[in-house]
Amino acid sequence: MTAKDYLQGIVAKIKPEEIKDVDTNIHFELGSEKYTIAINDGKADFQEGLVGEGELGMTATPENFLKVAQGDLNPMMAMMSGKLKIKNPAAMMKYAKMLGLM
Numbered sequence: 504m505t506a507k508d509y510l511q512g513i514v515a516k517i518k519p520e521e522i523k524d525v526d527t528n529i530h531f532e533l534g535s536e537k538y539t540i541a542i543n544d545g546k547a548d549f550q551e552g553l554v555g556e557g558e559l560g561m562t563a564t565p566e567n568f569l570k571v572a573q574g575d576l577n578p579m580m581a582m583m584s585g586k587l588k589i590k591n592p593a594a595m596m597k598y599a600k601m602l603g604l605m
Contacts, residue, residue: 530557560590
């Protein structure tokens, strides 16, 4: 599985009732790969590239992102060691469960 596959899978699993009042863009900078999960009008879309203003941003290598996502790397340890960088940690807490990171 690639980081792109993981993110596309997240979008497919998000239930409309979980995001009915959410309007945001979540950016992922994974090495040279850049992706956005755009959420609005009760719908989530996966897009290549960084689209719009990102409320939440995550930066990591694709490998480290997958390790965190799959539970093989503790997110706090990854942040403390610089393997994972979060723009707007408060938003991360808000969306972590939806993204499958908690």
